[in-house]
Amino acid sequence: MTDTTAVVAEVVEPAATAGQPPQRPRHQRTILRLVPLTIGAFVFLFPFYYMLIGSLQEEPDTSVGGAFPNPGNLTTNNYSDINGSIGLLQSLVNSGIFTAAVVFSTLFFGLLAGYSLAVLHYRGRGVAFATVLLVQTLPFQLLIIPLYVLLVRDYGLGDTYLGMILPFAISAVAVFIFRQFFLQLPVELFEAARIDGASEFAILRRIAIPLARPVILTVTLLTFIGPWNEFLWPFLVTKQTDMQPLAVSLANYISNLASRAANPFGAILAGACVLAAPVIALFIVFQRHFTPSDIGSGVKG
Amino acid sequence: MAVAAEVPPPAAGVATATPAPTGGRNPRRRQLTGYLFVSPWVAFFVGIYAFPLGFAVWMSFYEYFFAAPGADVDRPFVGLDNYRDALTDPQVRQSFGNVIVFLVINVPLTVVVAIGLAVALNAAIPFRAFFRTAYFVPYVTASVATIAVWLWLFSSNGLVNKLLGPAAPDPPFLINSTLAMPTIAVYVAWKQLGLYVLLYLAALQNVPKELYEAAGIDGAGRWGKFRNVTWPGVRPATTLIVVLSVITGSNLFTEPYLLTGGGGPNGASASPVFVLYQRGIEQGDAGFAAAIGVLLVIFVAIVSVLAKYLSEWGTK
Secondary structure, three states: OOHHHHHHHHOOOOOOOOOOOOOOOHHHHHHHHHHHHHHHHHHHHHHHHHHHHHHOEOOOOOOHHHHOOOHHHEOOHHHHHHHHHHOHHHHHHHHHHHHHHHHHHHHHHHHHHHHHHHHOOOOOHHHHHHHHHHHOOOOHHHOHHHHHHHHHHHOOOOOOHHHHHHHHOOOHHHHHHHHHHHHOOOHHHHHHHHHOOOOHHHHHHHHHHHHOHHHHHHHHHHHHHHHHHOOHHHHHHOOOHHHOOHHHHHHHHHHHHHHHOOOHHHHHHHHHHHHHHHHHHHHHHOHHHHOOHHHHHHHHO | OOOOOOOOOOOOOOOOOOOOOOOOOOHHHHHHHHHHHHHHHHHHHHHHHHHHHHHHHHHOOEOOOOOOOOOOOOOOEOOOHHHHHHHHOHHHHHHHHHHHHHHHHHHHHHHHHHHHHHHHHOOOOOOHHHHHHHHHHHHHOOHHHHHHHHHHHOOOOOHHHHHHHHHOOOOOHHHOOOOHHHHHHHHHHHHHHHHHHHHHHHHHOOOOHHHHHHHHHOOOOHHHHHHHHHHHHOHHHHHHHHHHHHHHHHOOOHHHHHHOOOOOHHHOOOOHHHHHHHHHHHOOOHHHHHHHHHHHHHHHHHHHHHHHHHHHOOOO
């Protein structure tokens, strides 16, 4: 479902291209490049800055001057407003449970399946791997209605964590990445442990997983973004406000309740900041792990 | 436990590069372990993908609607009726038309800006890591959060209209039936560009440097080099980006629902998934909605193939 996030890992550190005959002085060409890049960075980042400024304004100020912080117009009331309206803590707890469960089950089942598909030999392994590749091309929009009918209507999983989690419980991308990683480990490593009498589960736990730590971190980061940001599925599953993840409760606030608040945009933007902050922080801290080149070779496959 | 005297051959018919396991304690047990480890994935594949997919196609041939739990209702086979109804439904037709409006604006905008930024970024320049991170931030942030600030920026009293002054559109962007869908197309381009810049950046590494030197000897300028070396060299990335944009554009839901307040004025920004949600889940006509889903998948497949040919056009 979050296929595209996997390609992020594909990018290798680009080597600066040299070897072109200089047509202009070097610094002039650098400036020529910096102008569009700086405009781009402004366009990409300004809305985030504006989100923060807007969330701190007592009176919404949409004039050009309002884009700069004005000490007379600063407040944290918007955060208490949104907290009072949608219960920030409960929403964050729901987002946290949803995300943590998806990450844990993606790692657990993904490691098992990836190890099985890479290291163990059994009849039907090729078919099982083909399903992994197939899933990455399947359209999720066709699944919305049948999954809703099955999980929410037939199995009664509406307003439960399980109902939210199930469609995201294993990621084909994660299985694929783990399989590619285990394939490149030398076979002798596993053979030696087997001769020593270790069970396959022990080999996975004591040898394969410790070696896979960097890949596990990458998969954790890629997986985290999916459920934390996901709107459509939890929106369909949860009708009770005390079960809704933050993305859903904030969206409902935007479409239903905002008209009643004193400063609706301030409260909406305060909620948006709370929703955006954890992912942006993780991304900036771990950005190197979003682009390891060893996975690049794997995902290209 | 004695090692079995006659070792069964390793799974026949499975293509494998690794040598057949020679040692090991018990091949049959390893075979079982393999099944055990992969079984959660297989169960997930069947339960979450294969069965629901078949169920969706089956449902689209029946008059399938929601009933009170436990109620025994008749859900007759109706053949292609749901498809006929969907294809003649004005709301459905409008939503597919909206996707085409979206693609016509979003795809060229995305490709031109992404390749431009990637080429500019592909050199030893100051603050390179900063730029790359900056472009990627919208992509990793929740749609609901970024839509919140776009709502504010593009509201009737918003900063964008203040900057435009007398040129501000009336009615304002998000409730203007001509501009609602184009605004969504620009928003999605902004949100996804970081990913596409990174894809182009990776593709640029695979363009052979010798080709630039050869083009230089032939007297090609900067534009000539871009036209004859860079652009053909990154063609696979262009195809991938165009196909990803088509898939993204066909899957829009959050944007029409939140940014343009439930499909825009008179459904001017309603997307097929939004209509599918309204008819299938809000109004309970699941058979009809399943037919929209099938039509949408066919639409994506056709447009993706067209887009592939279009992105290869002129590079042969």
